[in-house]
Amino acid sequence: MAAREYGQYCGVTRALELVGERWALLIVRDLLVGPRRYGELAEGLPRIPSNILAARLKDLQAAGILRRAPRSRVVVYELTPYGRELEPVVLALGAWGFKAMGDPREGQVITSDSMTMALRTAFRPHVAADLPPTSYLAHLGPAELLVRVDGSRLAVSSGDAPADLTFAAGPGIRRLISGELSAGRAIETGEVEVLHGHRDLLARFASTFHLAA
Structure with missing residues (x-):
């Protein structure tokens, strides 16, 4: 073959x-x-x-x-x-490649599927298990994802629906997930815009989804 x-x-x-x-x-x-x-x-x-x-x-x-x-x-x-x-292989490659991503190059795009897998890669079930169930509606460039976290379970789907926190972000979401920016700083710098819900929930998101850069 x-x-x-x-x-x-x-x-x-x-x-x-x-x-x-x-x-x-x-x-x-x-x-x-x-x-x-x-x-x-x-x-x-x-x-x-x-x-x-x-x-x-x-x-x-x-x-x-x-x-x-x-x-x-x-x-x-x-x-x-x-x-x-192949799923654990793909997730491991995603985590490894995240360390070398840097800023996006001209012409690079974000898709719903790529961002879904990025969130699955960054998800920390051991952290989420100790947090209240939370739903996030994330506008990530052209991708609109509904992210539901319930204990150690994660569900990501495309589309719009009510959520505890709705936010918009561009490629700068990488800096939040890597820990380079705190949730508060990400909001202050405009890397993340909270559209609905309490801004403190963004810190919960950042602790639930994390990859070391």
Whole structure:
């Protein structure tokens, strides 16, 4: 199946042969959020050429990582149980890559799926377990996410709904999650704008979602 073979008998080598091609893990990342139609995958990866997307989907399906599934009158792509085993790998890569992100470069975009996985990466269930259930409506660039935290359980979905705290932020949300900015300072500098709810809840958000930079 792999377009590239490394000639080594090794688990890491085999993993790279299966998901190491460009765009492959980003397709997996988005499918970890949920099943997607072909057009939804293309929309979430705006720079991927259509022929490459089709080829990666074909390769990942041949490897048993994803499958095509009929849903009503459409076909969606979804991860198989084998494919879902990649979740801790993707989350660990996200945490590792967070340390080197820096400020966004020109042309870089934020998507709902990428931000959903970023929040899942930063979530600290051991901290959240000691906090009251809280819901957040986060406007993160073009992404609008409803974030529900109940004990050690996290649910993130797209869309608008009532929440305990509604806030808007751009790429500067990274500085809050990294601890570079306190919640109060993030509000003062305009990196985060509280739209509804008590501003003190932003500190709860910052303690619940944290990644060391």
